[in-house]
Amino acid sequence: MSETGKPISRIDGHLKVTGKAMYSAEFNQPNMAYAFPVRATIAKGRITSLDDTAIKKEPGVISVVSYKNALKLKPLDMPAQAKAGAAFLGENLPPLQDNTVHYPGQFIAVVVAESYEQARAAAYKLKVHYAAEKAATDLKTELPNSKKPTKLMGEEAQVNGGKTATPLATSAHRVDNTYSTPVEHHHPMEPHATVAVWEGTDKLTLYDATQGVGLTGAIAAYFLGLPQENVRVIAPFVGGGFGSKGLWLHTLLVAMAAKAAGRPVKLALTRQMMQTNVGHRAATIQRVALGTDTAGTLKAIRHHTDTYNNLTEFFEPSGKQSLVLYKAPVREVTYNVAKLNRGTPTFMRAPGETPGTFALECAMDEMAYQLKMDPVAFRIANHTTQDPMKGHDFSSEFLVDCYRIGAEKFGWSARSMEPRQKRNGNYLVGYGMATATYPGGRSAASVKVSMTAKGDVTVMTASIDIGTGTYTVLAQTAADALGVPVNRIQVKIGDSSLPAAPLAGGSQTTASIHPAAMEACALLRKELATLAIADSSSKLHGRKPDEIGYADGKLVLIGDDKKTDSYADIMSRARRVEVEACATTLPVSGAGLTVPSALCTPREIPAEQNSDSKHYAFHSFGAQFAEVWVDEDLGTIRVERFTSVQDVGRIMNEKTARSQIIGGVIFGIGAALMEATEYDKRWGSPVVRTLADYHVPVNLDVPPIDVHFIGKADPHISPIGARGIGEIGITGVAAAIANAVFNATGKRVRDLPLTPDKLV
Template sequence: MKPLDMQAQAKAGAAFLGENLPPLQDNIVHYPGQFIALVVAETYEQARAAAYKIKVRYTLEKAAVDLQAELPNSKKPKMFMGEEAQVNDGKAAAPLAASAQKVDHKYSTPAEHHHPMEPHATVAVWEGTDKLKLYDATQGVGLTSSIAAYFFGLKPENVNVVAPFVGGGFGSKGLWLHTLIVAMAAKAAGRPVKLALTRQMMQTNVGHRAATIQRVALGTDAGGKLSVMRHHTDTYNNLTQFFEPSGKQSLVLYQAPLREVTYNVAHLDRSTPTFMRAPGETPGTFALESAMDEMAYQLKIDPVEFRIMNHTAKDPMKGHDFSSEFLLDCYRTGAERFGWSSRSMEPRQKRNGKYLVGYGMATATYPGGRSAASVKVLMNSKGDVTVMTASIDIGTGTYTVLAQTAADALGIPVDRIDVKIGDSSLPPAPLAGGSQTTASIHPAALDACVLLRKELTTMAVADPDSKLNGRNPEEIGFAEGKLFLKGDEQKNDTYLNILRRAKRNEIEACATTLPVSGAGLTVPSALCTPSQTPPEQNSDIKQYAFHSFGAQFAEVWVDEDFGTIRVKRFTSVQDVGRIMNEKTARSQVIGGVIFGIGAALMEATDYDKRWGNPVTRTLADYHVPVHLDVPPIDVHFIGKPDPHISPIGARGIGEIGITGVSAAIANAVFNATGKRLRDLPLTPEKFFD
């Protein structure tokens, strides 16, 4: 394999790796569970039996296994994903000391693992010695293709990755190099090879959310206006520059003259941390929004009102207006739908039988990202339309919503649309991560449909047999599979008749949209003609800041005798721009809230303190919410389009649903019991500490 070379990898589109460790290329073991060999057999049972017979000799070295113990050796990274990591380091001390009111507390979150229902799996097929096909569970067919092409020294067009359906990912799929191991095996065996990771391997080989120890301090004036915010995170990494960026939301939320956000990152000999649903904001909103609740209680101000009085309509760091921002509407709508007005300021005021009942809330936020993307649209002589792009559906509804966009843009029924995605040979699209798929691919789909309509219009206007012959294209509208003269719809021409008279079996158009702020995670190929993107679209560097916002409200019941916490109902109100499909969008938020309930009450990966290996290795001991843990979840969208991110007006929605959930639950526990729990998960023994 080619060695690691960040510049060469970046040029090849293969720099975005889960870990900087090409597999089987040296004899150093960096963490428990690291792949060191592969056994190939006719059956799964034979492979497992043979693997157990392998004998490995190790030279032991002392491992770094405990975050607290390794913090004295930690480093302060200068950058994170192209942004300054240490913001106003040391500048918050003086304004905090001068604040009329202040809170300063430590919060912690454990290591967590993704655990999608479908584990990672790959089938590798070589065609000769220079062509490779991978059927893979990946969140990015283009990325996986580029990685394989780089490390095997293949032409990019000779690596095809196919993933028409992916059973969940949450950030764990597409960055890891076991796909290279199975391709190596297929080449050695001279036949296709399938590798399916076990549930236990999901704990060791495909990333996780690193544990954090966070310190949040807030200062206000006597009236409750924030004067300073300080958010420090201790965390770790291994074999990567990535670390859990838990201070991200503290650079975006609330009006404060000064905010300090800093990190210490230790090295631990654990499997490599990676992106996990709303990386940074998930643990970060727990700490910040818990601290906001603590400050509101200290000031004796309602937590919703405290947030409203400290609200900002501008990006606090850049000074830019948000492209579209309706957070105040989220607070007020959520409070009304939830029945917040019946909450008591003082804890322990509500009971239901033996249970103490509490209400809590928190703010949700996540960046509104958009990357470059290409989409091709093809219409045949029967009127059927195929929409093609190398995007992915990880359960988010990409197939459905792409069909809707094309149907609307062409004026034809959804059932005449066939969507082809999940194939790296299709026009390129970004990784399905960072809540950017909808915002990225739909502007390109819209532009491709507009180009298709324009060509049909040109054909009709030039055709002497068309009722639209000689007309100005600006006078022509479209609906129900035809073009018509605006103001006189009797003068029309169907798409099918236009194609038939032109003796065309099909017509196609392809468009690439390039957001002003950059190409993001994809490098468009020459397949499509770039569209001229208006300068106001996604120009976050020059003019706007792009973020989504929301408000989370939780009711909990706490059994004082046993310390058990139940979430009895939940309200989530989100401002994510235009809602493309109410059903799939609502499903995304419900999934995020359930994810957040897991983080709040039960999810944690425990490690052996001697060797550093995970001991919670299956879904029997790594607990996730089941049906009885999930209450009724009321989801509401503000639904106002973002006029600047794209003509579609939609931002991503997959990740914001989890942010703020654990804080809303923890804040509700305080309201119920008067006991403040600052360490996740909120398990019964912590209630009695």
């Protein structure tokens, strides 16, 4: 592969820096109206009256939609939704279907007007009265009422409950501490926005900021009672998501408003609404216990999480990595989940592993210090090459290499075991490290590739680029699979009318769509070879397909590079202006890695074919190293430099991959040092409302970040050997920083964020 792996700059970069890249809110329509939602001001209860008489007379108001007059949607029915591909919701609450309030900020009505300003002004004048009920607003207060869920994303939620008590009690060395993480919000730069356009009564187009056009379309079709082919979702560019985009039902709100208004309608959520209506990472209280023998060999790992949810079965799965990392004879992972009247928690970049690695990796550092072992050496001594729960080998695993390379690149050998040994003026200097991990996922996907007689290639799939570089890397894959330059390839994505692809989440996009692109290109080459073989004017006439290779826009006889036939010549003689092929690939093993036909819609995977998943566990791994400077008087913490080494399979584009890890590390710095959403315990509403008071890292907070990749292909996940990279970069970052703070100061801070008040 000549193009794959190269640090090619983003092919969509020029559109973005010149402002020509179109985001959902920019698809303005003729005769378009504007919607603004009305939100509940109580945390729990019922609406007793909603008087819209006065605001209907406000300037520009077209309609007011509430539970009193809203279009009736299909009710929640999980089996039917699953069959329709619409079961994956942010919250189980179709909008405006009754007068019940479940959390402050819940959408209870929507005003449609000629302008955004008119809709917003009128919305604030809507008269609403409530019968408020006692709300659950605080996690610690509600824990006595919590429940132990039995399932977590289809897996057992309570693993080996109580089974670590004896091995922990008999361990020569033990740590057993509680760690907490706060509510965090995604806050992508681009707010959620949707434009809804009806064509007649049964065809709908949504321009939506979504991580999955197919999923958003399926959800809209199901609840609106439309055939899926009648709903088209378009999202060519998405300004970040981090798990927050694509699962929320404000898209239905816009469609309902457009139906009521009889014209296209735009809704753009405010930053305040993004605090309440599109999910967040729930707070966690985690208790982690480790036990070792006198030599430092782990005997038991126990990881318990208290957290909450609302209007969904999802909860923050903070024990996930504790089922994967390290060799221990017994491990216990359990959860208690309370119900709070808050906006519904959801997936946020590396759900589970982000807060979970903070707790586990801080506990590992505490144990290493108790043992007087180097933290890297302690991890290597307890390293496992198998999934501890399944007993399967990892499909590809180079974590020990990550530790060793990271330690060398970072200069770990200069670290002192005892805290408070390094100083720079008034700053205490500390080194810390942690392990990173995230599952390697892959789903079925379809890609169509077409080539014109002029040699221009178009690659088409309903995938999404949420800032990860999908446009660019997909072009690189096609360039190699066809032997044509990247600049002759156009990539079309972000449209549900294109061949189906999975949600851009769970770090699965690259591993899913690129095998399909390779197979589609192979089918296209096969079509061209068939034309050449049958053509007496071709130098390849009469040859067998397996004798023919390709390079530089030509088919080539293997072993005789003088016998060639260009794609353009083949198509010209055959009087073809275009050749195209479409392929679907499935995450199964061996020959089943692809569907060897022009099939172009994902289908169910035959269980008996999925043998690699029965023999291997798919995970990515990494090592994070941080140097911090802590002001001894003020307690302020600066991350001075950071090294991240990642084992994520083949690197498809070193520049975009590095960018993803840098972004993840910055995300982790925010989680470690500043990010937290505070709530008013009286009313249940967030008091952190904007990016002015929800602090995220800015340029001066970000140090030099040194990124390295192992770069070895995973031979089992797909023919390209790449695993996802979008989420692993954040995992372990907060723990590495917290461990460095201990090394600097001698003080353990087990509650995020690591603010000065917790040190001074």
